[in-house]
Amino acid sequence: MEPTILLNCFKCIGMGIAIGLGVLGPALGLGLATKTILESIARQPESEGQISKYFYIGAGLIEACAIYALLVVILIAFVLN
Amino acid sequence: MELHIGEHYITKLFGLDVHMDTLITLWTAMGIILFFSILAVYKINIVPNKIQGVFEKIVTLFVGLTKDLGKEQGMSALILMCIFLLIIVSNLLGQLPLKLIHLNGGELASPTNDLNMTAALAVFVLIYYIYKGIKSKGLSYFKHYIEPVWFMTPFNILEDFTRPLTLALRLFANILAGEILIMVLMVLISALLTPQAVHNLASDIFFGILPESWVHNIGLFLGSLLPLPLMFFELFVAFIQALVFTLLTSAYIQSAVQKH
Numbered sequence: 001m002e003p004t005i006l007l008n009c010f011k012c013i014g015m016g017i018a019i020g021l022g023v024l025g026p027a028l029g030l031g032l033a034t035k036t037i038l039e040s041i042a043r044q045p046e047s048e049g050q051i052s053k054y055f056y057i058g059a060g061l062i063e064a065c066a067i068y069a070l071l072v073v074i075l076i077a078f079v080l081n
Numbered sequence: 082m083e084l085h086i087g088e089h090y091i092t093k094l095f096g097l098d099v100h101m102d103t104l105i106t107l108w109t110a111m112g113i114i115l116f117f118s119i120l121a122v123y124k125i126n127i128v129p130n131k132i133q134g135v136f137e138k139i140v141t142l143f144v145g146l147t148k149d150l151g152k153e154q155g156m157s158a159l160i161l162m163c164i165f166l167l168i169i170v171s172n173l174l175g176q177l178p179l180k181l182i183h184l185n186g187g188e189l190a191s192p193t194n195d196l197n198m199t200a201a202l203a204v205f206v207l208i209y210y211i212y213k214g215i216k217s218k219g220l221s222y223f224k225h226y227i228e229p230v231w232f233m234t235p236f237n238i239l240e241d242f243t244r245p246l247t248l249a250l251r252l253f254a255n256i257l258a259g260e261i262l263i264m265v266l267m268v269l270i271s272a273l274l275t276p277q278a279v280h281n282l283a284s285d286i287f288f289g290i291l292p293e294s295w296v297h298n299i300g301l302f303l304g305s306l307l308p309l310p311l312m313f314f315e316l317f318v319a320f321i322q323a324l325v326f327t328l329l330t331s332a333y334i335q336s337a338v339q340k341h
Contacts, residue, residue: 057328060321064251071254074261 011080015073022069029062089195090184100195102184107192110170139166146331150338157334160209164202165327168193172256172319176312191256199253203245206330211241214337222337244333248326255322259315263308270304 037055041048089100121136129137143162147154175191182189192198214222226237274297283296291299 057325060325067254067258070258
């Protein structure tokens with residue numbers, strides 16, 4: 001095989017592995033956070049607005065981890081030659 | 082159609098590379114903020130009119146956010162408010178159809194999808210909280226580097242590097258990823274609607290009732306609606322990221338100022 005085709009193959013494999021494994025952790029984290037907020041809202045329904053305010057910020061922080069994986073994938077796809 | 086990521090319209094100024102597209106949108110955002118601020122304080126009144134009421138709400142929010150800072154509160158509240166307004170206006174500016182304006186190499190987008198801009202903000206935050214710490218505690222601010230035990234010093238120094246790095250990367254990557262996702266969904270329909278596919282659609286599904294050009298145009302229209310939910314999500318992300326940046330900045334300032 002030509003070297004450029006080989007490089008593209010490995011790039012595709014690397015991108016798939018990077019986004020797949022990188023999204024795993026934030027998915028677990030978001031699941032745990034959603035579980036906890038649902039439990040606490042079920043226990044105290046009147047404090048829903050107060051709790052969900054912090055949940056959105058936490059979700060933004062957790063989501064950033066998945067975005068880092070996406071950033072690495074973008075770097076592999078467009079910057080690496 | 083190809084995707085162009087991270088390309089900027091570069092101009093030489095005093096031997097330095099200047100990203101013109103980032104600069105244009107950043108100055109537009111600053112102009113918008115300045116315009117509405119002047120509009121809010123132009124006819125200031127005890128009973129606030131609409132826009133003055135909005136600005137009073139914003140100022141009250143940030144005064145409440147920094148109420149633990151004691152006598153350092155005023156300036157920190159103003160700085161946090163400026164950072165928040167600049168980031169949220171810059172983020173929301175990218176949702177306008179700026180891609181219609183064609184620049185030679187590079188596209189107009191939100192200024193926060195340039196790493197240089199977010200890194201500048203983050204370095205400013207680093208300098209500001211070190212300045213606040215030194216101002217409130219004097220030289221004993223540097224004692225926190227050896228605070229729990231002496232061998233934690235490398236980690237404490239490393240913290241000063243990771244904080245601006247994560248601040249800059251989080252904002253930059255969120256905005257860039259949102260724009261790339263929208264762009265990918267937009268390109269998707271033009272990749273799917275090849276002439277062969279249009280021919281098959283017109284003959285198999287519509288049984289040749291509609292002409293092929295109509296099928297192609299209807300497909301393009303429906304496909305252009307595809308990134309719409311993601312655009313609404315991006316409005317939410319723009320607000321959340323500005324809030325996260327501001328809250329983390331206030332947390333860093335508080336940890337630098339607090340007394341033990």
